[in-house]
Amino acid sequence: MVASTPAVSRRRSGLGRGVVRTAILLLILAVVLYPLIWMVGTSFKGQTEIVSNTGVLPGDFTPGNYTDGWNHFDVSFSRFFLNSAMVALLTVIGNAISCLVAAYAFARLRFPLRGFWFAVMIGTLLLPQHVLTIPQYILFKQFGWVGGEWPYLPLLVPQFLATEAFFVFLMVQFMRGIPRELDEAAKIDGASPFGIFRYVMLPLSRPALVTTAIFSFIWTWNEFFRQLVYLSDLSDYTIPVAMTLFIDSTGQSAIGPMFAMSVLSLLPVFLFFVAFQRLLVEGINTSGLKG
Amino acid sequence: MALTTANTPSVHASQATGASAKRRRPRRGQQREGLAGYIFLSPWLIGLMGITAIPMLLSLYLSFTNYDVLSPLGEAEWVGLANYKRMFTSDPSYWRSVTVTVSFALIAVPLKLAAALGVALLLNKAWRGVGLFRGLFYLPSLIGGSVALAIVWVNMFNREGAFNGFLAIFGIEGKPWVNDPSWALETLMVLAIWQFGAPMVIFLAGLKQVPTELYEAASVDGAGRFRQFLSVTLPMLSPVIFFNLVLETINGFQGFTAAFVLSDGTGGPVDSTLMYTLNLYLKGWREYEMGYASAMAWVFLLAIGIITAVFFSTGRFWVHYSDGDDR
Numbered sequence: 263m264v265a266s267t268p269a270v271s272r273r274r275s276g277l278g279r280g281v282v283r284t285a286i287l288l289l290i291l292a293v294v295l296y297p298l299i300w301m302v303g304t305s306f307k308g309q310t311e312i313v314s315n316t317g318v319l320p321g322d323f324t325p326g327n328y329t330d331g332w333n334h335f336d337v338s339f340s341r342f343f344l345n346s347a348m349v350a351l352l353t354v355i356g357n358a359i360s361c362l363v364a365a366y367a368f369a370r371l372r373f374p375l376r377g378f379w380f381a382v383m384i385g386t387l388l389l390p391q392h393v394l395t396i397p398q399y400i401l402f403k404q405f406g407w408v409g410g411e412w413p414y415l416p417l418l419v420p421q422f423l424a425t426e427a428f429f430v431f432l433m434v435q436f437m438r439g440i441p442r443e444l445d446e447a448a449k450i451d452g453a454s455p456f457g458i459f460r461y462v463m464l465p466l467s468r469p470a471l472v473t474t475a476i477f478s479f480i481w482t483w484n485e486f487f488r489q490l491v492y493l494s495d496l497s498d499y500t501i502p503v504a505m506t507l508f509i510d511s512t513g514q515s516a517i518g519p520m521f522a523m524s525v526l527s528l529l530p531v532f533l534f535f536v537a538f539q540r541l542l543v544e545g546i547n548t549s550g551l552k553g
Numbered sequence: 554m555a556l557t558t559a560n561t562p563s564v565h566a567s568q569a570t571g572a573s574a575k576r577r578r579p580r581r582g583q584q585r586e587g588l589a590g591y592i593f594l595s596p597w598l599i600g601l602m603g604i605t606a607i608p609m610l611l612s613l614y615l616s617f618t619n620y621d622v623l624s625p626l627g628e629a630e631w632v633g634l635a636n637y638k639r640m641f642t643s644d645p646s647y648w649r650s651v652t653v654t655v656s657f658a659l660i661a662v663p664l665k666l667a668a669a670l671g672v673a674l675l676l677n678k679a680w681r682g683v684g685l686f687r688g689l690f691y692l693p694s695l696i697g698g699s700v701a702l703a704i705v706w707v708n709m710f711n712r713e714g715a716f717n718g719f720l721a722i723f724g725i726e727g728k729p730w731v732n733d734p735s736w737a738l739e740t741l742m743v744l745a746i747w748q749f750g751a752p753m754v755i756f757l758a759g760l761k762q763v764p765t766e767l768y769e770a771a772s773v774d775g776a777g778r779f780r781q782f783l784s785v786t787l788p789m790l791s792p793v794i795f796f797n798l799v800l801e802t803i804n805g806f807q808g809f810t811a812a813f814v815l816s817d818g819t820g821g822p823v824d825s826t827l828m829y830t831l832n833l834y835l836k837g838w839r840e841y842e843m844g845y846a847s848a849m850a851w852v853f854l855l856a857i858g859i860i861t862a863v864f865f866s867t868g869r870f871w872v873h874y875s876d877g878d879d880r
Binding site for chain 1: 583585588590591593594596597598600601607611612622626676678684686687688689690691693698699700701704705706708709714715719747754803806807809813817818830833834838843847854858861
């Protein structure tokens with residue numbers, strides 16, 4: 263009896279600490295999520311209400327903001343969504359293929375200067391995107407790609423040339439975890455490096471490919487700087503570039519529609535988050551990179 | 554590999570020369586693998602040369618010229634160091650953007666990391682719902698860089714925004730923070746801190762690696778929770794702190810989207826949100842001074858390189874790598 267008392271009180275204080283901890287976490291969570299909840303609430307507020315009601319719930323429920331926002335410009339958001347989806351999907355395909363191929367070379371093949379090229383690849387991880395965009399813009403301008411027949415060329419060509427070193431690195435890390443015995447066995451069976459890639463590494467790399475696909479979709483969907491610089495015709499605009507038109511033109515007059523379009527433009531990322539939450543969190547864990 | 558060496562007839566001859574024993578003549582299999590290596594590497598190599606290296610060198614050249622992007626490259630006019638001289642001596646907007654960027658990073662990065670570490674410590678011990686909390690805290694990092702979220706953020710700190718609504722509960726009258734030169738950048742810092750989830754996830758992974766024996770040993774030695782944090786958690790976590798610090802600082806210097814949205818692409822009010830990258834954009838794409846912008850880009854690259862180098866050279870004084878650790 264006497265001996266068990268401290269244990270009981272310790273357990274009780276442990277429980278108390280747990281409750282306090284959970285309460286603090288819930289409070290932080292409320293602060294973190296409030297902007298998002300407020301965004302959704304405001305997207306349903308009427309025009310007069312936006313200047314008077316700073317809370318979450320709309321008093322005058324206005325779903326019309328969504329249709330107004332969708333058709334707010336000369337080109338509708340259907341077009342912007344299609345443009346964004348196309349750029350994002352082609353980027354996903356380009357990154358998945360080109361980075362996987364490069365990663366296979368770095369992870370498994372022995373060739374002269376491999377260490378040197380690998381160091382260069384890691385070095386390019388640190389190159390700031392804005393620094394690279396200036397020379398690339400000048401070059402693509404010389405090629406006639408900027409504002410050319412298909413203005414997405416400067417956005418997409420780099421993605422098919424494994425320039426996203428982050429994904430190359432992620433895949434190299436993943437492939438190093440695949441047992442070498444599998445390639446050795448295939449080699450003994452007479453498989454060439456191409457055969458090993460096709461029948462061993464490609465199927466086994468699926469998890470890394472999925473992570474790459476999800477991250478490259480989300481990053482491209484949110485990416486702004488390059489799309490701003492390269493896209494100049496309204497009908498070519500992607501969502502982020504189109505969203506800036508709301509800031510340009512309207513001032514206070516279209517806040518409801520603007521919020522409605524903000525909600526819609528974040529929706530795909532949110533759905534990805536719901537569907538792949540674990541994978542996303544583990545993705546930055548294993549390779550530890552930006553958000 | 555050792556086996557194949559022993560099987561080659563030349564093994565005795567090369568043993569005599571010692572050092573060259575390792576340099577076997579490449580056999581056909583290896584040559585084929587080397588060729589395959591370069592075939593697989595070729596898209597990346599083409600990208601490295603065509604999309605990265607050559608354009609970078611081109612912009613280095615252009616940084617010594619006056620060039621307006623619109624005319625052919627041949628019309629770039631050589632001006633020597635004039636662009637660099639102008640940047641450092643006669644362009645107040647340049648120094649303004651340096652100040653804005655550095656103060657942004659100096660304040661936002663430590664606070665973001667502190668928030669990330671604090672929440673990670675709370676989550677590390679929580680026994681239920683960790684996954685859900687972790688995921689929801691991470692969500693802002695996924696969407697925080699977008700134009701849409703920046704638009705929401707700016708309105709949240711505007712006169713009629715949620716933040717003033719919150720202040721009103723306490724009877725405080727707010728103001729349009731985003732239009733106030735002394736507060737606009739602070740709202741962007743809060744936006745950066747709000748995205749603490751990404752470094753938090755990395756901290757959580759690091760905390761899992763700390764052996765529990767260390768805490769037990771410390772507690773046997775009479776160390777309280779705070780002492781345990783100082784003497785066990787912080788040193789064991791220092792490689793992860795270092796990693797996050799380098800990464801977030803580099804990211805912090807590159808903030809563009811939110812500043813663009815807040816100021817409608819001008820860096821205002823009164824240049825208070827003129828981040829370096831935004832200034833770069835204005836010089837290159839609004840004023841068509843691509844030579845000057847190239848010079849700014851190269852200085853930026855050098856600055857980031859130097860900062861990274863400083864981090865790595867000071868890191869050895871405070872980053873603790875335990876022996877036999879797998880990192």
